[in-house]
Amino acid sequence: MILLSKATSPIKGEITVPGDKSISHRSIMFGALAEGTTTITGFLESADCLSTIDCFRKLGIEIEKKNNHMTGVPTIYVHGKGINGLTAPDSLLYTGNSGTTTRLISGILSAQSFDTDITGDASIEKRPMKRVITPLSEMGADIVSVKDNDCAPLHITGGKKLHGITYNSPVASAQVKSAIILAGLYADSATTVIEPALSRNHTEIMLKAFGADIHNEIYEDGKAAAVLNPGQSLKAIDINVPGDISSAAFFIAAALMVPGSELLIKNVGVNETRAGIINVLKRMGADITLLNEDDSSEKRADILVKYSKLHGDKNKEFVIGGADIPTMIDELPVVAVLAATADCTTIIKDAAELKVKESNRIDSVVDNLKAMGCDVTATDDGMIIRGGKPLTGAEIDSHSDHRLAMSFAIAALGAEGETIIADDKCVDISYPTFFNDLRSLL
Template sequence: MSVKSIYPRTGLKGEITIPGDKSISHRSIMFGAIARGTTKITNFLKGADCLSTIACFRSMGIRITEDTGSIIVHGQGLRGLSAPRGTLDVGNSGTTTRLMSGILSGQSFSSVMSGDESLNSRPMGRIIKPLTAMGAQIASVHGNNCAPLKITPGKLHGIHYQSPVASAQVKSAVLLAGLYADGETSVTEPALSRNHTELMLRSFGADISSKLHEDGSATARIQPCRELYGQMIQVPGDISSAAYFIASGLLIPGSELLIRNVGTNPTRAGILKVCEAMGADITYLNSKNTDSRAGEPTADILVRYSRLHGTVIGGSLIPALIDEIPVIAVMAACANGTTVIKDAAELKVKETNRIDTVTENLRAMGADITPTDDGMIIEGGTDLRGARIKSRLDHRIAMAFAIAGLIAGGETVIEDSQCVDVSYPEFFATLNSI
């Protein structure tokens, strides 16, 4: 077990560039692999999860190389994957597992996916159900709706799936299977989840559309595809990684941080709305509505210390910030007044049950927090104290409480700090540079 000690800081100053977006990095490898021709990816995130995706596609015969910092995927077309010799190792990556299930459901060979202990305890029934409805032959090896998953060839047909949850991973799995189906496939979700799949598939040549309904639900539709075509992808900075530095700039007196080239896709940028609601001093510079090479808006984000106040976070905003809730909870503990986080039961099925891990660790630091079935209630304004933080191998817990340690009195120790490598290997180095 590796541990990292964090001590209080004052007046953070500087300019940083954060690593590429994890969600977009995953998709660029996957879509490049099943496209015809070469896909060149710049600012690719070399975190453990994304490297698992690369390893899986290499196991299926896709040549993936590196040239002057760019990742080159030599795609073999929609039906160009080959049977892997052994089990596909997805590591700790739920994104790899769920999205690749959609792609593998349309292949002419059998495959098995398995990951580490954490991954193999996460629920996969949410993708097994719609993929099975499409005709996929997908089964949980141990019969517990978790990985390992075994997928055997089956003839796919288009369906309309009414998803009970707003989940980009569920939606993406179904849409990717839809590329191989015999007719239109559509997914309606109760709120619009992150839409990286729709944007990038469109740039690769897929016939895909989406519609936001008056009641807040959203439907994405895709037509069967003959071929996708390789693209140039510039991955924007990951807003989930930027969130920790946004929080540190807002919480530490005298701070002013400029965070370059951050993806500001509205389906991911819920934390920016929360910061605004809490009274944050944030300025957007060099905003670009769309980067044509990834279909994603970006901006430089200037953050200054602010006296934050509590707010209510819930409803359709939750899918746009679900990964940022641990660090939002830290912000709430330092803000004046009460913050209520609700409609976030999805937190229970992440790398850890994040309602429990956030509650456990904030209480250890002296915060007033009450867990609920679908979120938490935080009474802000209590001075945090240094504590021993149990990350439980959850990268977002480790990073969120490293930021809490910058504000807390005394030493904060992050257990299993190496887990940040999943999404942000340079996190502690960047933190020390400002």
């Protein structure tokens, strides 16, 4: 349990957030499938990413961590065995709370010569896996939900030959796309995944750097495709992981919320498929500037944020939906918190995907905002937030969802009275040092 109070002074200075979770996961997975040793600096040592390391160690991959004796900065070394180098695990693969691990590794394991079983924690065993079971099965994989409920545990029968497909995904999901693409590495022909809009493209960027023949295509109607031609071996590379914009989002929100604040967040990944929060908040009047931009590989920059009064259009409305959503799905809870303080009514739509995250984030965000005095209504695919009413401290039910716990820790900075977050340890899933970093700025 942690108790938080309203900020009594501006948030000033600079901060560096931990490495990007999506990139950290993929660096382990792709390094394992590459020939040679992949070195990773900036790796996020959170519970989710450590689950990925544990799974690949069980699959026969040597992964070690060494601290630089001069800087103390750790480097992860993944001693890859090539695309066909994995070996049968001696036990069940346990993915913890990580949907990324569960779904992406399913694509890889669908092509192996051995059987595997995968499961995770109680949350993972409720999250939808049919979205990867269906396309992987179309490719020739034998993957089933053990409880026949389209969720984990999953059993994957080895020895299947995979075929390339063109798959029209009903959702813009990087996890679905990546699972199919990773299975496509082993297929007998090209694999194409078409999405309603381009989801985060870390898989495409990183696989290309490892030597895969992969590219994106954007269509006139806004749909996007990832196209993989198999046959290339993957070669080890050096990876420097930028800071995670999903983690930076909480400090962006804090600086925008607390009067007089000015905060520099260093070395953050601002890949255009992930940086929707910056574009949306700028449209609401946020004073956010990108400095020291670096476009090599994964785009990164320092983010300068100054306190701003957020607002809508001339009718005092602001709509977040459509193409915005895939680029900021994980940031919507903290954006909802900011919307509660804005001088407008904010409508979040096209975000039904929030229902199948670590918790039902539509209901959870709405219930907690109501507890803090916000006028908010849940909808089938989002919420309507009538901002501007003062927030008051409350007891927050995070449902053991790391992003909810951190979002409402930020809400507490602008709320009168005390806010209690019962399950503060759930932040270990993505940002173990979050509360210490937050305290350092207060």
